[in-house]
Amino acid sequence: MRRCRRSLISRWIVSRALLAAALLGVASGCLFQPRESEGQPDPSDQVQWIPPGTLGNALGNMERALESEAQDLTNYGRSFDDEQFELILDPADEAELGLNEFEDWSAQQEESRMSGILNSTEAELDVQWTPDDSLSQGADVRYYEDLSYRLVFEKDSEMAEYSGRCDLYFRDDGQGNWYVFRWVDKRDGSANRTWGWLRGRNMVEF
Amino acid sequence: MNAREMKIDSAPRGGATAGRLRAVLGGLFAARALTAATTVLAVVAGGATAVKAGADETFFSRLSIAPSYESSYRVQRKAATWRQDFDVQRQSGLADLKGALRIESKEDEARNDHREWRNRFRFDADRQSALGTFKLYGSLQRNSRENINSLTVRNEDTIQLSHALALLDHDDRKLNLQLGGGWVGDRDLQESRRGGRFSQSDAQASGWIGEASLSGNWHATQALEFSSSVSWEGSVKESEAFLADTETDTTIAATDRARALALRSEAEWSAHPGLSVAVSGSYMTSSAQYFQRSVERQDTKRSNRHDFSLVVGGEPDSILSYEAEVYTSRTDYDYALLSSDKLSGREGLRAVAAYEIPRTLLAGTTVTANFDLGTRSEARENSAAYDTREHRLEGEISRPLGERMTLRARLATELIQDYYEDGGLDKDRVRDGASFVLLYRPSKRFQARGGYATKYEETINIREQRAGQNQTQEDFRVTADYQVLLPARVTVQQNFQISATYTYYIYDETKNSLTRTNRVTTKISAPLWQTTDLHFEHLYNKSDSGAYTYSGSGERAYSISSESIRQYLKAELGYRLTSELRIGASETFEVNQRDYAGRPSSSREKNTFTGEISYQREFMNGIMVNARFARTASNQEEDFWNINATVSKVFD
Numbered sequence: 001m002r003r004c005r006r007s008l009i010s011r012w013i014v015s016r017a018l019l020a021a022a023l024l025g026v027a028s029g030c031l032f033q034p035r036e037s038e039g040q041p042d043p044s045d046q047v048q049w050i051p052p053g054t055l056g057n058a059l060g061n062m063e064r065a066l067e068s069e070a071q072d073l074t075n076y077g078r079s080f081d082d083e084q085f086e087l088i089l090d091p092a093d094e095a096e097l098g099l100n101e102f103e104d105w106s107a108q109q110e111e112s113r114m115s116g117i118l119n120s121t122e123a124e125l126d127v128q129w130t131p132d133d134s135l136s137q138g139a140d141v142r143y144y145e146d147l148s149y150r151l152v153f154e155k156d157s158e159m160a161e162y163s164g165r166c167d168l169y170f171r172d173d174g175q176g177n178w179y180v181f182r183w184v185d186k187r188d189g190s191a192n193r194t195w196g197w198l199r200g201r202n203m204v205e206f
Numbered sequence: 207m208n209a210r211e212m213k214i215d216s217a218p219r220g221g222a223t224a225g226r227l228r229a230v231l232g233g234l235f236a237a238r239a240l241t242a243a244t245t246v247l248a249v250v251a252g253g254a255t256a257v258k259a260g261a262d263e264t265f266f267s268r269l270s271i272a273p274s275y276e277s278s279y280r281v282q283r284k285a286a287t288w289r290q291d292f293d294v295q296r297q298s299g300l301a302d303l304k305g306a307l308r309i310e311s312k313e314d315e316a317r318n319d320h321r322e323w324r325n326r327f328r329f330d331a332d333r334q335s336a337l338g339t340f341k342l343y344g345s346l347q348r349n350s351r352e353n354i355n356s357l358t359v360r361n362e363d364t365i366q367l368s369h370a371l372a373l374l375d376h377d378d379r380k381l382n383l384q385l386g387g388g389w390v391g392d393r394d395l396q397e398s399r400r401g402g403r404f405s406q407s408d409a410q411a412s413g414w415i416g417e418a419s420l421s422g423n424w425h426a427t428q429a430l431e432f433s434s435s436v437s438w439e440g441s442v443k444e445s446e447a448f449l450a451d452t453e454t455d456t457t458i459a460a461t462d463r464a465r466a467l468a469l470r471s472e473a474e475w476s477a478h479p480g481l482s483v484a485v486s487g488s489y490m491t492s493s494a495q496y497f498q499r500s501v502e503r504q505d506t507k508r509s510n511r512h513d514f515s516l517v518v519g520g521e522p523d524s525i526l527s528y529e530a531e532v533y534t535s536r537t538d539y540d541y542a543l544l545s546s547d548k549l550s551g552r553e554g555l556r557a558v559a560a561y562e563i564p565r566t567l568l569a570g571t572t573v574t575a576n577f578d579l580g581t582r583s584e585a586r587e588n589s590a591a592y593d594t595r596e597h598r599l600e601g602e603i604s605r606p607l608g609e610r611m612t613l614r615a616r617l618a619t620e621l622i623q624d625y626y627e628d629g630g631l632d633k634d635r636v637r638d639g640a641s642f643v644l645l646y647r648p649s650k651r652f653q654a655r656g657g658y659a660t661k662y663e664e665t666i667n668i669r670e671q672r673a674g675q676n677q678t679q680e681d682f683r684v685t686a687d688y689q690v691l692l693p694a695r696v697t698v699q700q701n702f703q704i705s706a707t708y709t710y711y712i713y714d715e716t717k718n719s720l721t722r723t724n725r726v727t728t729k730i731s732a733p734l735w736q737t738t739d740l741h742f743e744h745l746y747n748k749s750d751s752g753a754y755t756y757s758g759s760g761e762r763a764y765s766i767s768s769e770s771i772r773q774y775l776k777a778e779l780g781y782r783l784t785s786e787l788r789i790g791a792s793e794t795f796e797v798n799q800r801d802y803a804g805r806p807s808s809s810r811e812k813n814t815f816t817g818e819i820s821y822q823r824e825f826m827n828g829i830m831v832n833a834r835f836a837r838t839a840s841n842q843e844e845d846f847w848n849i850n851a852t853v854s855k856v857f858d
Contacts, residue, residue, distance in 0.1 A: 031579070031597045031621070032597055032599070032619055032621045032636070033621075034621060034623070034634040034635075034636050034664065034666055035623070035632070035634050035666065035668055036666070036668075037666055037667060037668055037669075037670065037673040037676055037712070038668060038669060038670045038673070039670040039673070040670065040673065040713050041670055041671055041672070041673040041674040041713055042671065042674075043674070043713075043714060046674035046675070046714060046717075047674065047675060049675075051719075051721055051751050053749065053751075053768075053770055053800075054798075070671055070672055070674060071672075072667065072672045072674060072675050074633075074665055074667065074672075074675035075675060097546075098507070098541065099539060099541060099546065099548070101548075108594075108622070112592065112594075112624065112631070115631050116586070116589040116590060116592075116631070117589070119589075119590070119630055119631060120588060120589050120590070133842055133843060136774075136794070136796070138743075138776075139727070139743060139745040139774045139776070172747075174703060174705070174723075174725065175705050175707065175721065175723040175725070175749060176723050176725070176747045176749040176770065176772060177721075200546075201546065202546065202586050202587075202588055202589050203588040203589065
């Protein structure tokens with residue numbers, strides 16, 4: 001009797017689940033329908049993407065995306081591993097910011113954060129990487145140790161400069177392309193603020 | 207000279223540093239208990255090599271203390287770190303005492319001969335009694351970094367009494383009250399020098415702290431349980447900070463207030479295996495106010511957080527299980543000090559179900575479905591607020607084909623949409639994927655897999671001026687791998703992959719491209735005899751890419767613009783000379799070859815050889831040694847050392 005009752009409950013749940021799945025299937029036409037773009041862009045706004053078959057290409061893609069006048073950071077976001085991205089701030093920056101939002105960070109959030117920062121200023125950005133030889137950690141991971149970077153924002157007569165070093169880790173996606181999956185940010189001993197600080201403050205401070 | 211004076215003498219000389227340090231240390235270690243414990247620590251340090259006083263009772267066990275020492279030396283390329291840790295603990299009916307001293311120095315030739323020293327002394331005293339807890343904490347740190355010489359001295363004292371009281375203690379109902387309060391004091395001295403410039407701060411704060419919590423649970427029936435708690439904590443501190451640099455000096459007097467309140471409630475009903483319901487909710491609020499009396503300015507930092515979750519789930523019978531959750535969470539940070547107010551939240555519905563089809567023809571087939579519908583919101587001061595809506599539907603079927611083979615198929619679709627308040631950065635991403643894997647496992651020694659996966663990804667920037675990167679990517683991948691365990695524990699793994707990625711730009715077809723990749727990975731591990739390990743790893747990756755655009759005939763044609771071959775070979779051999787001593791050698795060889803259309807081809811070879819020796823031993827007198835010395839030679843960079851050596855001993 002008890003077994004029969006459980007079987008009835010099970011059937012009831014399965015039938016309701018199938019009904020829900022059918023309704024979901026009908027509704028998914030709306031739920032999974034993307035929006036359309038407003039129109040065709042100016043061809044000069046387009047940012048070049050080079051398959052990141054080398055670490056240098058990957059840095060170049062990030063640099064071009066950040067410097068583009070269209071401020072389209074799609075290629076910047078694409079340069080990070082979309083399944084895992086870890087951002088570790090310099091401990092001194094973390095302490096000074098007082099709020100560490102980066103403990104659970106992702107490529108998508110990184111793109112949104114940098115997009116927000118660049119869109120909120122009219123300044124032009126110049127990005128410089130100073131890479132040395134990269135190192136390998138097995139066949140699928142390569143990294144730059146203490147990679148120096150410099151970001152210069154210029155607006156009219158004002159200038160804001162950020163600089164620092166980072167350990168930048170890339171993972172091979174299995175097709176010979178390299179994507180950033182870990183960024184360990186460090187102060188470089190200069191008076192400049194770091195890229196990590198810029199992200200944390202979410203604004204360019206002139 | 208006692209331990210305290212020894213530390214003062216080891217501080218940097220010159221200027222006001224040593225004098226001020228002495229002055230601060232006078233206050234820092236004023237508490238008798240702390241001074242006594244420091245002296246004990248000095249005795250222990252001096253007596254670290256003391257002989258055992260008797261067969262069963264040692265010098266340290268008579269004193270009820272357990273000191274330990276560890277020294278580690280680490281070299282990575284041109285960076286060397288030496289760290290020494292000395293810990294001592296004493297447990298008695300009177301109090302639990304802990305002291306820790308760390309001396310660390312770091313040098314890095316590659317970073318302009320960067321030198322850094324960190325010395326830290328920490329002392330904890332803990333007294334538990336029926337009335338409450340008495341704690342003392344002292345910390346002394348010195349840090350010299352880059353070309354900055356800085357000194358930090360920090361002292362925190364807490365005297366706290368707490369009492370727990372059971373207001374109600376029945377089998378099905380419990381209610382507990384806990385009250386606590388006390389006095390806190392801290393002092394923080396920092397000095398830094400860089401060239402002719404210096405800055406100094408000396409801050410003291412003291413005040414009162416209090417905490418209260420009420421928690422209870424109630425078993426209304428055997429299947430229904432409620433639990434709830436409310437807790438509060440707060441503090442008021444008066445502080446005075448003296449700040450000085452090369453040109454100015456200032457004194458800041460302030461009042462620091464902080465409080466936090468947390469409410470939590472949970473209810474769970476589980477009368478039937480086919481249906482259980484759990485509801486939980488919480489609210490936390492905290493605020494900190496910092497009022498500078500001299501300029502009558504107040505900085506505040508507030509945060510509020512609400513969480514709510516309703517979970518319904520169950521396992522009506524052995525073939526079906528399900529769970530659904532509705533959740534909402536919202537956090538509001540108001541951090542006026544750095545103008546970085548933030549509001550973030552998430553809400554959604556998540557459901558998962560697994561069903562094993564009971565038909566004879568499909569016996570063992572399991573269907574799993576996941577559904578997620580959620581919204582994350584974020585608003586930050588100085589930037590546009592946005593919502594990210596995520597819709598995800600995923601289904602998986604696992605079907606055994608006989609006893610040795612299993613087929614797994616997975617389908618997933620996902621839509622992620624960013625909505626900005628001004629629409630400027632609005633973006634949609636669509637991801638669809640399907641994969642099929644056939645797993646063959648004829649024995650425990652062999653398994654093989656074959657698979658096919660396809661992925662479709664579309665990126666749509668909504669604003670016209672950002673739509674240049676709007677594109678779709680189609681990815682096709684065929685994979686195969688096997689793993690075999692041969693006699694003599696030799697393992698062989700190989701993985702093969704062929705893939706193609708087509709990228710289509712929506713508004714500029716001339717940028718369309720194709721990338722093709724062939725990849726083979728091989729790994730072999732062979733434990734030869736009992737003492738030798740051999741490991742071999744090889745990667746072969748050949749890829750080409752180029753334009754995939756319409757030709758004159760009206761069809762898309764692929765023209766290769768670059769080709770690359772990457773090979774990575776690693777061979778590693780380890781030989782155990784004795785149970786404590788191991789030697790090893792590894793060689794890696796990496797070739798990157800590139801050919802570009804219309805440009806000279808490039809080839810780069812990197813060859814490294816590493817020789818290493820490692821030693822691990824625990825001596826009769828309890829000293830543990832663990833060391834690894836490795837030297838690497840490379841044709842691309844200077845030879846370098848990797849050293850990791852540790853010596854440790856627990857004195858008992």
